[in-house]
Amino acid sequence: MQDSIIVAVLATGIVAGTPLLFASLGELLSERAGVMNLGVEGMMLIGAVTGFAVDVYTQNIWAGILAAMLAGGLMALIHAFLSITLKANQVVSGLALTIFGTGLSAYLGKPLIGVPAPVTFKVVAIPGLSEIPWLGTILFSHDVLVYISYGLVALIWFVLYRTKTGLILRSVGENPAAADAAGINVFRVRYLAVVLGGMLSGAAGAYLSLAYAPSWLENMTAGRGWIALALVIFAMWNPLRALAGAYVFGSIDALGFHMQTLGVVIPSFFLKMLPYLFTFIILIVLTRETKNRRVATPEALGVSYSREDR
Amino acid sequence: MQVNIMKNWQIEKRGSVSKLMQFVVPLLSLLLGLIFAGIFFMLTGKNPVTVYTLLFQGAFGSTYGLSETVVKAIPLILAALAVSLAFRMQLWNIGAEGQFYMGAFGATWIALSFPQWPAYLLLPAMFVTGFLFGGIWGLIPAIPRAYFKVNETISTLLMNYIAILWVDYLVFGPWKDPHGYNFPNTAPFSPNAILPAFGRTRIHWGLIIGLVIAVIFYIILKYTKWGYEIRVCGESPKAAAYAGMNFVRNILLVMFISGGIAGIAGMTEVSAITQRLQQGVSPGYGFTAIIVAWLARLNPWAIIAVSFLLGGLLVGGFSIQTSGFPAATVSMLQGAILFFVLGGEILGQYRLTRKGKE
Numbered sequence: 197m198q199d200s201i202i203v204a205v206l207a208t209g210i211v212a213g214t215p216l217l218f219a220s221l222g223e224l225l226s227e228r229a230g231v232m233n234l235g236v237e238g239m240m241l242i243g244a245v246t247g248f249a250v251d252v253y254t255q256n257i258w259a260g261i262l263a264a265m266l267a268g269g270l271m272a273l274i275h276a277f278l279s280i281t282l283k284a285n286q287v288v289s290g291l292a293l294t295i296f297g298t299g300l301s302a303y304l305g306k307p308l309i310g311v312p313a314p315v316t317f318k319v320v321a322i323p324g325l326s327e328i329p330w331l332g333t334i335l336f337s338h339d340v341l342v343y344i345s346y347g348l349v350a351l352i353w354f355v356l357y358r359t360k361t362g363l364i365l366r367s368v369g370e371n372p373a374a375a376d377a378a379g380i381n382v383f384r385v386r387y388l389a390v391v392l393g394g395m396l397s398g399a400a401g402a403y404l405s406l407a408y409a410p411s412w413l414e415n416m417t418a419g420r421g422w423i424a425l426a427l428v429i430f431a432m433w434n435p436l437r438a439l440a441g442a443y444v445f446g447s448i449d450a451l452g453f454h455m456q457t458l459g460v461v462i463p464s465f466f467l468k469m470l471p472y473l474f475t476f477i478i479l480i481v482l483t484r485e486t487k488n489r490r491v492a493t494p495e496a497l498g499v500s501y502s503r504e505d506r
Numbered sequence: 507m508q509v510n511i512m513k514n515w516q517i518e519k520r521g522s523v524s525k526l527m528q529f530v531v532p533l534l535s536l537l538l539g540l541i542f543a544g545i546f547f548m549l550t551g552k553n554p555v556t557v558y559t560l561l562f563q564g565a566f567g568s569t570y571g572l573s574e575t576v577v578k579a580i581p582l583i584l585a586a587l588a589v590s591l592a593f594r595m596q597l598w599n600i601g602a603e604g605q606f607y608m609g610a611f612g613a614t615w616i617a618l619s620f621p622q623w624p625a626y627l628l629l630p631a632m633f634v635t636g637f638l639f640g641g642i643w644g645l646i647p648a649i650p651r652a653y654f655k656v657n658e659t660i661s662t663l664l665m666n667y668i669a670i671l672w673v674d675y676l677v678f679g680p681w682k683d684p685h686g687y688n689f690p691n692t693a694p695f696s697p698n699a700i701l702p703a704f705g706r707t708r709i710h711w712g713l714i715i716g717l718v719i720a721v722i723f724y725i726i727l728k729y730t731k732w733g734y735e736i737r738v739c740g741e742s743p744k745a746a747a748y749a750g751m752n753f754v755r756n757i758l759l760v761m762f763i764s765g766g767i768a769g770i771a772g773m774t775e776v777s778a779i780t781q782r783l784q785q786g787v788s789p790g791y792g793f794t795a796i797i798v799a800w801l802a803r804l805n806p807w808a809i810i811a812v813s814f815l816l817g818g819l820l821v822g823g824f825s826i827q828t829s830g831f832p833a834a835t836v837s838m839l840q841g842a843i844l845f846f847v848l849g850g851e852i853l854g855q856y857r858l859t860r861k862g863k864e
Contacts, residue, residue: 234659238841274845284848287598287659288800292848295793296841300546302834414832419667426660465675472664476647479664483656 199330201458205450206334206443210342213446215240215400215408215417217345219424220431220438221352222396226272228356228433229389230369230496233275234290237421238297239394243268243401245301248308248412251405257315261341261402268398269391271297276390280383283500298415308412317341317407339407341399348396352435365389369494372501382501400424419472426475430482433494445471532801535850536815539843546838557826564825565818571825573707577779579817580709581606581788583716583810584771585795587723590804592644592764594727595740599761601647601662602768603792604669605640609769610776611673612639614692614783617776618681621696628698632773640769641762643669648761652754658761666792677785691784701778712774719767720806727806736760768792789820789833797844816840 219236226233233239247264251257275293278284317339326336356362367375368385376382404420405412423445431438452467544554565575585602592599612635620628647665650656674690683693703710727733739746739756746753771791776783798816802808823836 278845278848282849282852284851288796288844289848291600291793291796292841292844294841295797295837295844299834299836299838299841302832303546303838304550306830306832414834422660422663422667426664429657429660463675463679465671465678469668469671472667476661476664479661480650480654480656483650484654 201454203330203333205447205454207337208450208453209443209447210334211338211408211446212449213442213444214338214342214345215403215420216424216427216445217349217439217442218400218403219397219421220427220442221345221348221435222268222393222400223425223428224393224431224433224435224438225352225365225396226390226393227428227497228365228369228494229386230372230494230499230501231276231279231386231390232286232290232498233272233293233390233393234287234425235271235275235293235297235394236397236424237417237419238294238301239268239271239397240297240401240404240417240421240424241301241415242271242297243398244405244416245305245308245401245412246398247402248313248405249304251313251315252308252311255314257317257406260315260406261399264398264402265395266398268401269395272391272394272397273387275394276387279500280386280390283502286498286500294421302414305412305414309414311412313406313410316410341403341407349435349439356435366494369496372496376501376503386501397421397424423471423475426479430475430478432482445474448474531850532847535801535846536843538846538850540839542846543839543842557831560826560829561819561822563822565822571821573709574821575814575818576713577708577710577817578820579810579813580712580716581771581775581791582795582798582813582817584712584719584774585768585791586798586802586809586813587716587719587806588764588767588771589792589795590799590802590806590809591723591736591767592760593740593799593804595736595756595760597648597651597740597757597761597764598659599644599662599764600659600796601644601665601765601792602771602795603788603790604662604666605643605765605768606772606775606788606792607666607669607673608643609636609640609766609772610783610787611669611676611772612636612769613773614681614695614776617695617699618692621699623698625698625700628696629701629777632699632777633770636769636773637766638769640772641766644761644763644765644768645758648758651761652757673783673787674785677783681783683782689784691780692782694782695777699777700781701774703778708779710774710778712771712778715770715774717810719770720810723806768795790837794820794840797840800844801847 219240223233223236243264246267247260250263251260254260271293275289278289279286319337319339322336322343326332328336356366364375364380364385367378368380368382372382401417404416409416427438427441427445430441448470452464452470455462455467540558544558547554547557563571565571585606588605589599589602613632616632616635617628620631623631643665647656647658647661650661651658677690677692681692683689683691686693701710701712727736735746735751735756738749739751739753743753772788776787780787794816798809798812802812819836819839823833823839826835827833
């Protein structure tokens, strides 16, 4: 393979990986607090349509992103209420969120199909850094949201592992009863984590409709929400590994795109299968591996917490 | 036993769930779900009453509508029975959609390979292949689940996308009908490969198959040792292991049968309704089936009733499409209903009382 194509694949891989990164960081926060939210796909779609609609209406891209985050957060709030307060089954509640979000976004977005986005995120090459050969193109010639995502990974990593807030969040996901006994409001922490996670999923959706493919299309996330969920497992609930994973997945996506320029003829359907296939295999390999190590899955993931069961 | 939700109120666990509540809560959830979605209609300037009238009339307001509702209920009954079996064992088979596609693929393969076979040979062959292919698609994620505890929620889901893309590849590629005016579908099946319908409706033998499977499920789960094992494995894997039940074998078997029945749903749909394999042969039956199973609380009889209701929603959704709504509006309704079903469960099990009353 020529160098230029490798660089192109990796650079496109970062852009394709960014919505996955936002969404999986959000899910990571939620799961660290012990709540599994299978509604990522639905929250992304709502984020995508809201962000796009607000962008069209206000001509302000930042208003679009903020509205998308708000909408994603509101969606997550439904899941939080059902699964934390009412102790509903987290799997079914998350699925309901995805089904609802898919329908609502299609309904709200109907008039927006074919409308061009008035303002979109443009590539801003960072002066100096972007001139580094290879790396400059791969890492520093993107839109602002990509740079924000770099910062977000560092921030979430720092908060999780180096602050008291992070300790509280993790303890709620590991052993809510002990956290409760230590005076932590388990319900409040879980609510915050789930809603924050939803906001990041909303942003992930808006990245698709405002930067990646600036437009609105019904069901435009095309399963990325599910890949983001698998990515959290791949990342073993660690934001740095989530970053690496998102870019690997993004690059597979990009590889399919560049394959044709290399003259490799593979029906596009098989290339589109790759991320799902790859995730499945990774899932098996990692689960086997983590069985022998103590890390990984938050102990209380997927389990509702009731004080009386303490 | 109490949970604080608001200052002066508390939720108290009921001793037992009353029969009346078991019936009222799902209906109330349905109604509240429609009202919730209605708010979104109102916010966008549509009159919800008009929307629902249109929807109801389309689904239940005519003989044609009613028969189409049954037609849509058939794949839902089959797929919901499929997932409910797995759910009983706490196996989250979210892959019915993909298993449906693989069943449809298997049946189509036989139908296209042996079109000259007589119907009494061809249809059973399609049936068995549909079951096998769906079953294998369910078995693939079951193996890592059984042996290494790989999360089946995610893996069954990923398998959906692979199955759908595989069928897309076939109908856009090698299996595309050369005389099909470039539509993504295979050539039509020979008359021998078509599952008969009743009278002049499109209601077909899949309905009978679904009812028979419901009866078999009821008997197995209620009266057999294996049914008992499934329940115990679902409720407490530890107890199951202690009692000497083969947990691994049960996972594999249940997921294979679950996938197989979803595959039958795919077989009956291509054989009776589309009469060829085409892109998007399932408009999400496998996902809707999960809602059906949950609404019906995994009860085979309730699954039949709920499938009929949600089938009506799909048909009604088609009729509102002609008035400018996207087809996915139905997903919005389904999701909203499911929210209230989940919320309603707590009403069945708990009651709200004022603090300090007793």
